[in-house]
Amino acid sequence: MAIFVILRAVFGYLFLVLMVRIVGRRPGKQLTPFEFVLIFYLGGLTLTGMVGNEVSLTNAVTQIITVALCHYILAALRYRFDAVAQLLDGTPLILLEHNAWRAETLAQMRIQDDDVMDMARAQGIKDLSGIDTAVLEAFGEITIIKRDDNDAEER
């Protein structure tokens, strides 16, 4: 039935959004091979259930439009309500500030000091003492704010 085609597309989209959100963000500017496997495998498995044995062009077009509409609605809600934005994207998280690690955040987000130092090196920072604040952004990248030289001298 046509309604099941649409419901399957809606469920598949929302389920994938939930899965990707729950699996969690990993630091890095690009997807690692490990994450490529996860994304493509999840997508492929969802596709099987969404399409079922209805392989017509009409079915494909209907489901693509449904997914596009779902995405549009979520994006609109995300723009309109901060609470939805937090639910969908999460919130930036401080990993290190003023020479102290946020141990709870690091453990919960499964991030190691090496991950922070990777990003610091990319900005020419030689060691962790050169970092004022490290932030895990909602989109997964770690932002490093360098310590001012004056700051370092004061401390």
Next chain:
Amino acid sequence: MPAPPFLTPVEDSVPKVNNEIAIGENLDFQRKWWRLERAVWSLFLLILICDLLGLFGRGWLSKATRATPDNTLKLDYERIERADTPSIMTFHFGPNAIHNGRIQLYVSESITRPLGAQRIAPEPLISAVGDAGNTYTFAATNAPATVQIELEPSFPGAHDFTVQVPNEPPINAKVFVVP
């Protein structure tokens, strides 16, 4: 002349940390999210365990057997089926089911639709429609004798069905089809 663009003044709308850097961290929300994540992972684990046990079909809990009091007809089926997934319903006939080298089996229409009967093995000699179902006649020698119907249900939900050997008590059962 083009209309001027809409402009609004920049305000300090992103919360700052230590009154220095605008980061917008919300640790209270994040702690709630971490709790939710743990609950969801537990739920995922529970779903997998239920699946392995057969609560969503194709497992130990989904298998069912029903029989008439004198075992003239014994039925093996799956009480929980998955939509668009093949399964086998097996009928075992006792000696009382065989008359003059023939076995007759009545199955209600729900076996054909919505439970989606695809194939019967062996092929019946005669298929007769009526009484809200189909009556199949098979050639038979001696008991034990077995007939299988391959099902592939298309419609999720609970579906009742009836099977019967004529002049014997019917077997009424229910199959729940998960999406």
